[in-house]
Amino acid sequence: MSFATKTCRTRIKLNRKVFGYPYILFLTIFVVLPLVLILVNAFIADGKLTLHNFVAFVQSSNMKVLLNSLIVGVVTTVCCLLIGYPVAFLLNKYYRNSVMVLMFILPMWVNFLIRTLATRQIFEWMGVKLGMGTVLVGMIYNYLPFMILPLYNSISGIDKSYIEAAQDLGADNLTVLLKAYIPLSLSGIISGITMVFIPTISTFAISELLSDRQIYLFGDSINDMFMKSSSYGVGSVMSLVMLALVLISNFLMNKFGDKEEESKGVW
Amino acid sequence: MVKKILSMLFLLVVIAFLYMPIVMIIIFSFSNRTDFTFANGFNFDAYISIFTDKNSGALLQAFKNTILIAVISSVVSTVLGTSAAIGINRLGKRMKRIVNNVNQLPVINSEVVMAVSLMVFFVTFKFPEGYLRLILGHIAFSTPYVVLNVMPKLVQMDNNVYEAALDLGATPVRALTSVVLPIISPGIVSGFLLAFTLSMDDFIITQINKGATTGIDTLSTYIYSDARIKGLSPYWFAVFSIIFVVVLAVVLFINLRKKSKGSQTGGIIA
Numbered sequence: 234m235s236f237a238t239k240t241c242r243t244r245i246k247l248n249r250k251v252f253g254y255p256y257i258l259f260l261t262i263f264v265v266l267p268l269v270l271i272l273v274n275a276f277i278a279d280g281k282l283t284l285h286n287f288v289a290f291v292q293s294s295n296m297k298v299l300l301n302s303l304i305v306g307v308v309t310t311v312c313c314l315l316i317g318y319p320v321a322f323l324l325n326k327y328y329r330n331s332v333m334v335l336m337f338i339l340p341m342w343v344n345f346l347i348r349t350l351a352t353r354q355i356f357e358w359m360g361v362k363l364g365m366g367t368v369l370v371g372m373i374y375n376y377l378p379f380m381i382l383p384l385y386n387s388i389s390g391i392d393k394s395y396i397e398a399a400q401d402l403g404a405d406n407l408t409v410l411l412k413a414y415i416p417l418s419l420s421g422i423i424s425g426i427t428m429v430f431i432p433t434i435s436t437f438a439i440s441e442l443l444s445d446r447q448i449y450l451f452g453d454s455i456n457d458m459f460m461k462s463s464s465y466g467v468g469s470v471m472s473l474v475m476l477a478l479v480l481i482s483n484f485l486m487n488k489f490g491d492k493e494e495e496s497k498g499v500w
Numbered sequence: 501m502v503k504k505i506l507s508m509l510f511l512l513v514v515i516a517f518l519y520m521p522i523v524m525i526i527i528f529s530f531s532n533r534t535d536f537t538f539a540n541g542f543n544f545d546a547y548i549s550i551f552t553d554k555n556s557g558a559l560l561q562a563f564k565n566t567i568l569i570a571v572i573s574s575v576v577s578t579v580l581g582t583s584a585a586i587g588i589n590r591l592g593k594r595m596k597r598i599v600n601n602v603n604q605l606p607v608i609n610s611e612v613v614m615a616v617s618l619m620v621f622f623v624t625f626k627f628p629e630g631y632l633r634l635i636l637g638h639i640a641f642s643t644p645y646v647v648l649n650v651m652p653k654l655v656q657m658d659n660n661v662y663e664a665a666l667d668l669g670a671t672p673v674r675a676l677t678s679v680v681l682p683i684i685s686p687g688i689v690s691g692f693l694l695a696f697t698l699s700m701d702d703f704i705i706t707q708i709n710k711g712a713t714t715g716i717d718t719l720s721t722y723i724y725s726d727a728r729i730k731g732l733s734p735y736w737f738a739v740f741s742i743i744f745v746v747v748l749a750v751v752l753f754i755n756l757r758k759k760s761k762g763s764q765t766g767g768i769i770a
Contacts, residue, residue, distance in 0.1 A: 253585075354534070
């Protein structure tokens, strides 16, 4: 009898595995293959295998756009962190698990185009000239909730006895913040940075709408390369650059984030 | 005490920053003007114009497209993602890691890159322009979220429960449908809700893959093409207000219900 159940079980285990196959096929076709096509396109110009697209990209104005975007990305991320950390900290201290926390996260569920258009309307009403300043405020406005959420989650996961230990050992408030809170919430800080930085440099429409098309960010250029000038080659190179940034930040996130948090899922 | 009041003030300032545009749009949706005054008095004209404006046909069509794409793609994603999670959970260690990493790709990847890579793929293999491309694209970016929501429930589940069902004479299919599925159902439901919301909310993937000639618009691409050029008309104030209220109410409802059940620790939303 035991033999019978055993063969039966191995067969069943195989069976349950089978449920994964359609999705594995789907992923290969609709996620991996398109990225492979981008990789191939990056190395092909005029039907030949060359590095021409890379040279064209480095020499084009898109390089400047990339640098600009990185600056906008860094400024936005730093501002979100400077506003978001105190918010997450105070929420955790005074309003743990209350509706107040929800209030800070809710806006991220409203479509970003609608929020951006609403902000633009307000800027126009206040008579603020659209430009770099409005783009930055708009970006911070859009991505602040994405910074607060991971920060709040990681701060609330801190074991309070570490904090108490630091205090008992005579650390003042600043030392507790720098040596206990910040290192212990590092995983949240890194994932907050990633969730703000990557979308900021690669989104399109926000900068276009908030600067009356004066300011271009990398996402806008990638979009234009494919949709307006159909230069797939250079566009693919730019996508690869973007992909590299994504993978680097993801690598950092995995390195510094604790494993448990990671398996808990995305947000 | 002073400290607490100061911190509360700080939080209120940030809240004001986050909600000011939303609140202003809602208040002045009742003025039927775009200059944030009540020069025409308080009225519902903006809301009435949703149905009478020359754009209302196109708006209604965009709304229908949004729902159609969201329903089809989220149902398919949920089925595909749930069965995928069951399968992936049984894979060998190495294979499991590879599949999980590839599954993460659409989640971590920049949306523009995902969108253009799909576009190049659809063009290369000559997929017909239109709904098919959009629905496939939406399934591709939302299924990973279903898998990520179902997987933890499967990992938590005691595998002996499944084995016990088999030992008690259930067929494997029966054991899955009446034992495994009910146990992981909270993950399936939140995965489905997330897939639906992500699809409704999507702009970048849709904008790049809708094709120039089909004229298919979802709400977000329609807003982009209309409001970007002409600016917001009073009619958009009304539409936005409705969307704000519906979205905020739904998310609030889901979260408060979740919290009252006390099912999740720490994490809010999804």
